[in-house]
Amino acid sequence: MLIFAFVCVKNIFMKEISLDSWKQVGEGGNGKTYLNDAEPGVLLKVNYTSEYSNETLENEFYISKKVYDMGISTPKMIELVKVGNDMGAKVQAIQNKQSLSRLCADHPEEIEDWASYLAEHGKELHATDALAGGLPSLKERVLKAISTTKLVGHQSREKLLAFAESLDDAPTFVHGDFQFGNIIIADGKHYWIDLGRASHGVPQFDLGHLYLICNVYSKQKRLYEITHMTEEQLRLFWKAFALAYNGPEGLEAFNSECRLFGVLDLILLGYYKNFNLLTRIFLSIITRKLLRQQ
Numbered sequence: 001m002l003i004f005a006f007v008c009v010k011n012i013f014m015k016e017i018s019l020d021s022w023k024q025v026g027e028g029g030n031g032k033t034y035l036n037d038a039e040p041g042v043l044l045k046v047n048y049t050s051e052y053s054n055e056t057l058e059n060e061f062y063i064s065k066k067v068y069d070m071g072i073s074t075p076k077m078i079e080l081v082k083v084g085n086d087m088g089a090k091v092q093a094i095q096n097k098q099s100l101s102r103l104c105a106d107h108p109e110e111i112e113d114w115a116s117y118l119a120e121h122g123k124e125l126h127a128t129d130a131l132a133g134g135l136p137s138l139k140e141r142v143l144k145a146i147s148t149t150k151l152v153g154h155q156s157r158e159k160l161l162a163f164a165e166s167l168d169d170a171p172t173f174v175h176g177d178f179q180f181g182n183i184i185i186a187d188g189k190h191y192w193i194d195l196g197r198a199s200h201g202v203p204q205f206d207l208g209h210l211y212l213i214c215n216v217y218s219k220q221k222r223l224y225e226i227t228h229m230t231e232e233q234l235r236l237f238w239k240a241f242a243l244a245y246n247g248p249e250g251l252e253a254f255n256s257e258c259r260l261f262g263v264l265d266l267i268l269l270g271y272y273k274n275f276n277l278l279t280r281i282f283l284s285i286i287t288r289k290l291l292r293q294q
Helices: 003-011 054-069 100-107 109-124 138-148 155-167 203-214 219-227 232-246 251-272 277-292
Strands: 016-017 022-025 033-036 044-049 076-083 086-092 185-188 189-192
Touching: 003 022, 054 076, 054 086, 100 109, 100 185, 100 219, 109 185, 109 232, 138 155, 138 251, 155 251, 203 251, 219 232, 232 251, 251 277
Parallel strands: 016 076
Antiparallel strands: 022 033, 033 044, 044 086, 076 086, 185 189
């Protein structure tokens, strides 16, 4: 009861803003971003509440604050706000920025170079100890997600639970939405963004997420609208990334492992988001297909 009352009080006193003076400047898979000339240096992020609850958005804000306090290069979180019935977050606006996604789309001849760049900085991120920052355990999250998922049948669920139980609850930093759209570059410096799912665990969770984007989601028109990269370009990105991250030896085993963690990522996606029936059926088909490939 006390926790519920605390959340209600926070929501009552949360600043309410209108989008009338804000100009949309971006859109991704999770929501839209806005700028306001009256608030220089501030970026407003409003997520899709049809897929995310306000509790999830609030959690993203405070997790991102923890990541910033850990010293990881990421924009500073400023405040939570109400935007109509939705919740948004004001964050530090990084000037003159470009995402790796945009750089690859604008300069396709450099895709392999940028894939190597992501691999280099991804390995640095995965070498960071996340326990000091008090980030949650991804292993615990994935076990809960598997236990409740409807994307797979009973037999597959039991096998996945056994696999997840066998994983090390490692102190390694895991981004949670590791991909080329969530690392931006400005004036020669890189920043990680969209860190609401940051946690500690084995880095293969991040690799599985990127594998899905480049090799499974790459067929979807919606992904092209977000990344402006073709299916062929996304697959090329993955090949270059895998080579840079893993090295030339054992690439087939590396891809197989990433595919399996991609299955866990799909199950986590269903745990984080509120999908309609049609989307759940689509994700179930993808999940079962990936499992058959193992």
